[in-house]
Amino acid sequence: MEPDRGWNDTQRPYPDGQSVHGIVARIARDRPGAVALIDGDERITYAELDRAADACAHRLAAFGVGRGQVVAVLLPRGAELVVTILGVLKAGAAYALLETEWPRARLRDVLAELGAEVAVCDSGRADGLGPRVWTPPGCRTAEPPEGFTPAGTGGADPCCVFVTSGTTGRPKAVLSPHRATVRLFRRGLSFGDFTSRTVKPLAAPLPWDGFTLELWSVLLTGGTSVVVREPYLTPDALRRMVRDHGVCDVFLSSGLFNLFVDEDIEAFAGVAQVMTGGDRLSVPHVRAFLDRFPDSVLINGYGPVESTVVAATRRIVRADCDSGAGVPIGRPAPDTRVHVLDGDRLCEVGEPGELCVSGDGLALGYLGDPEATARRFPVLELDGKATRVYRTGDLARWDEDGVLHFLGRLDRQVKIRGHRVEPAEVERQIERVLKVRRCVAVPRRAADGGYRGLAAFCVPEQGGDRLAGALSALRGVLAPYHVPEAVIAVDTIPQTSRGKVDETALLALLDGAEGTPPAGEAPAAGAAEDPGDDLTLLVARVCADVLGRDEVPSGADFVALGGTSLDAGRVCARLTSELGRPVPVSLLLRERSARGLADSLRVTPAPASGAVDDGGPVPLTPVQRDFLAKHGSAPDDRMAHCTGVWVVDGPVDIAALDRAAAYVHDRHEALRAAYRDTPVPGAVPGNTPAPRTALLPGAASEEEAVREVHRELLRPLEITRGEIWRLAATPIAGGGATAIGYVVHHIAFDGWSETVLARDLGEGYRGVAERGRTSSLARTRALWDAHRAALPAVEPLLQELVDELRDTPELPLRPAPETNRRGPSRVVRSLSREAAAALRDEAARSGRTLFTVLMAGYARAVAAVTGQDDFGVVVPVAQRLDAGMEDVIGCHVNMVCIRVREALGITTDGAAPLVRRALAAQHVGFDLLIGRLREVMPSRTPGTPLFQTNFVVQGDAAPGLDLGPLRGRPVRPPYAGLTTPLQTEVWPDEEGGLRLVVNFLPAAGGLVEELADAFWQNLGGKG
Known part of the structure; x- marks a missing residue:
């Protein structure tokens, strides 16, 4: 349909001459006693407001303010400010509101751009601003002279000025008429x-x-x-x-x-x-x-x-x-x-x-x-x-x-904390203040997808200058939302192959330094001091959580550590919840340290009422949100079932196994939560009952036992009610062995979790359980947010990924004609210890990872078998690099996609930059990327994968189960579902070799044997 591009002029029901202050005056005549403003304990009616504005306008006119002028207003938010705004309008002028906390150099620049002849401010801000300064003399209680008439302004006359960012290095002043607001x-x-x-x-x-x-x-x-x-x-x-x-x-x-x-x-x-x-x-x-x-x-x-x-x-x-x-x-x-x-x-x-x-x-x-x-x-x-x-x-x-x-x-324009920012303006200001040869300001994305701030990369005039004190100098000149989070000295500004600034390479220089000030600018003193009492420790802990740090010294400057005003808001919101009393943002922004905020809270009396309830769902990571959405749309789907079976060399005590399950369940928060869409998509911490082992009738053979246990495990899990995992067991006839199987929903589990589950289940069975509870729900989300905050600007990075992956050709898969199987199957090849050692040696010699070597081999195999040289490979990435995360069960993964061109001849060196580029974007939500790619690849069938193969290198062999005198040997049953038609995995085996597993759906069954052989041979398989 033809879009309705807007309202027609004939629909306009207001007269062109109607002004903002004229409408307020009419309301004051019609409803004089109605409350217009509440400022603290003060209530101001429309009649009082209009009368005070008339008095203000009269005095401004006497000061020389008239039609066509711009009046700068530097007053704090409050009733006096509103009276002054209306007074400026009634005098016939336009108002420009400026922040009283801006540095004086910024104020002088803006005032010069406005061309303002008069500035309204208190006496403490008056000196050296440039315009004539008018100080409001208590207009709220003043009476206008009898017969005062406001200036005759109409809808087309200037009303207000908005100061925004400009590409030339100067602020821009946007002049708006009355009708634009009315x-x-x-x-x-x-x-x-x-x-x-x-x-x-x-x-x-x-x-x-x-x-x-x-x-x-x-x-x-x-x-x-x-x-x-x-x-x-x-x-x-x-x-x-x-x-x-x-x-x-x-x-x-x-x-x-x-x-x-x-x-x-x-x-x-x-x-x-x-x-x-x-x-x-x-x-x-x-x-x-x-x-x-x-x-x-x-x-x-x-x-x-x-x-x-x-x-x-x-x-x-x-x-x-x-x-x-x-x-x-x-x-x-x-x-x-x-x-x-x-x-x-x-x-x-x-x-x-x-x-x-x-x-x-x-x-x-x-x-x-x-x-x-x-x-x-x-x-x-x-x-x-x-x-x-x-x-x-x-x-x-x-x-x-x-x-x-x-x-x-x-x-390049971005929004930072609601303010429009032109990086070019910030660059010109920094070059002027720091006297550097060149500055490039690069936006940085926040966890919520917006921009959190800028990072400034500067080429000093003299080599070796590390720009000590740079941030302090800039804070005294720039608007707060222009001040970069970090100033980094570089020898040169890197460029892409197209001759543009390589922002990704610049932001990579911040890796490992998230939240730290640049060289020569340490946080405020106090890092080595006594951290203080419980309140100070609590404030420091919350600051550390919000900033994504392991700890924050109690005396460290919150802003110097990278904290923004919204970060301060998060700190104060969490403290309000924990303390049950309001914690004003202004206190933290004033005190700037955990110790200072704690001291202020001690001397600021808490209100008698208004305590805040705590608790509630923990937000999910993008991968978890995707699992929850898929469960909501298809609760019977088994694609997210993570299963495993151990064949134990003896009879198992089922009561002891249930006690072990209770220990695991109590220890790992992710297993005893409910995952729900409402009131928000999140994990609701709880104490749902631990699963009891489903004991199945005996099986005649190990193969039958594994099959029966696996079938039991594939019954649906109801994660919205806290049913996250189950156990099943069956005795095996002829030797007293037992098959024990587990299933855990992927929303609370990943490949790393297998080892933790096996260890804790064994400890619980043996009665040596000494490990305390873990708390992975909030920690998982906090780590995701922290990593996202450490990313370069997400939108440019996301767009770069979209540009890289758009129009990736589909792989020409072919089904096996002789099968009508509906579910996944697999083929397996084994690589000897000697061949695996040769691959590890190649990785060490080339300075690459084993993953990169294996990835190159897999890409060559796919190209050789399909005849296609250009395709995308989806790769899961573990998100457990932070201390303590190796010990918990949970879903700590994200997905990335690597596009391989000229795959048939790709080498390890050729694959390395592709892997590096993908890993640099590992904290961009994969759901966000896929959603954006769907927009630019509309020809792909909805609901089908955009890419046809996954490639996974597992770090550890499937873990055994230690039940004291008994040992459980791991057996991996086939997957219940796959996200792509081909999912190839590489597992280490117990002899030092590698196990190559090609899982496939029927649509790819016609080439998997050939693919498995090609991959095996690419990696040095012989025989």
Whole structure:
């Protein structure tokens, strides 16, 4: 269908001359006693607010403020700020809100860009700013002179200025008219439910257009705005505001929304409408919210500041989370038209192009920069009309339902904590401050998929300069969201084969240094000091968990360790939960250390009420989420059943085996949890009963025993009720042996877990169980988040993977004509100890891993058998490199894909960079990658694998079972299901050789014997 690109001019029901302050004044006349603002204990009615704004406007006019001017406002969030904003508008000027905590050098740069003649601030900020400074003289209680009349401004007049990032190294000042704000909040025609009953927090950063959304969605509709004095809204604060003031509507940046969902989703209870935006939304977080609050309205808002607050919105539905295309940005906002263009041509439905915006939301232009205004706001011929548009630089497409989908950026621009950042501006600032020959600022992805910050790589003017003190110098000049997390001195800036900056190579320099300051800039003193009392230790532990560190010294500077403002929010949210009292973010950002925060909490009295409940589901990793989703859609599927059998050389005491199972069950948290979609997709820690061994009738032979035990193990597991694993046993006639089998759902198990299970089961049976409980659920998720935070920018990395893997040809598999088997089967080849030793020697000589040697051999074999030289191989990667994780049962894996070209002749050296590249992306969610590839490879059959083969090198032989006088020999039954038609594994055997196992589905049965032989011969097999 043809997309509805926006609202027609004839639909506009408001007069063009209506102004923001005029609407507030009308509400004050109609409902004078209604509460407009709540600021602490102070309540201000609309009549009081309008009267105070008149008094402020009168005094500003006397100070020389008039129509056409821009007034910079540097006041903290509060009632005085709101009065001043309305006073500036009533004086006929436009306001520009600036952060009072910006470094003075940044403030001077921004003020120069604004061309502001007057700045409103308190006396302590006045010196040296440049403009004339006006200090508010308590306007809230002042009376305007009789007969005062506000300046006659209309919808086309300037209203406000937003300061954003520019590519030239200078900030950009975006001038927006009154009509751009007014268009959004008209009764019955808005994109959301904004009425006189709306009660909403005022918490957004002042320079951001999110503040405009929060303030005017309330004051233009007669609602109540509740001032938040903290740096930003926290879950505990929202909970108290719902309770104390009836807050029913909230706006959160996408990063802050994710924080709420992760740390305290119950804080949303009682909130009828939630709006989020500022960056691409995280589907798992959105899904978790909708599952927990299905009756709440959740709105995704998209819009550059050049189109004032929002250009498109979407009321998110559950189906948006399951499409694989990400959450749409929706349909055009009121009096806004959206165009997807290829140059000046309108794109067809489904065709990607640049998203351009027209309509009443457009800014008037960039202050002091007519060239940029003309370039970014051209007049185009669209639908036969000359139309002024804003070229966003964003890539988008319409779908068949007339809904917009955001696809990414056409340039380097990123969003950091809700702020639009041009890395080029940061680079120019750093080059100026540090006097380096060149700087490259590279965005770094956060665990939730957004950008956490920048890493700056600088070539010093003098060789050997390690840029000591660089971060301290930059913090004194740059805006907080411009300050890089690390400054790294490099000799040269590496380039790709195409001559572009190799950002992946630069970010690789940060490996092993996550969260550490650059050379010459150590954390604050205190690392060697006494860590302190229990409260200090608790704060330090939570800081370490959030920062992904083993420990944080109690005196170390949280920011210098890499902590962002959102990291601080996570710390305070978790402490609020653990301590049962509010922990303000401002305390941590002020004290900057665990000891300082603990000391402040000791002297800050806790409130008498408002304790926070703890507990709740632990979020899952991407692989676990995929297992849970597949279980929900096909609960009887056995693909995720991990099974094993031991043949024990004697009769087994079943009661002792049950006691051993209880020990294992109690020790490993992952085995006694329930895995559920609601209230959020997560693992719910619990104490579900341990499984009791299913004792089967005796079997006549070992082969029959293994088959019968395996059949019993393949009954469905109900992981949503905590049935994660089972045991079965059967005696074997003729010698007293016993077959013992286990099954564990893959959501709580991996290849490494086999050894841990065998060890602990044996210890429990022998009665020597001395190991304590493990806690792997939260640890698993925390490690995943920490590793994701250590990645280079995920979106560019993800796009690089998509570019590498798109259009990978399918392997031409062929079924075996003589079989009608429906399930998996396998063929096995054995490689001698001598041949395996030769492979290990080759790896050592070449400086490569054994995996790389085996991978090259497998690729050659696949190419030789299929006749295809280009294909993708899926490889699982263990995620257990952190201390302590080798001792737990759990799912600690992710998947990567290696594309092999010219595979027939590939060598170990040729395979090495392919393996390195894949492992560098091992913490990009494989589900995210597959979803993105589905978008760009639509010809592939839905529901079938994009790639046809897995390759797995197992580090250990299948573990034996030590039952004291009895020994269990491992026997590996065939898989119940496969994720690809071919899954080839390499296992070490007990003699030092290698066991090559090609598992296959019937679709590949016609070539597996030939493939197994080719692989065996490639690795040196003879005979």
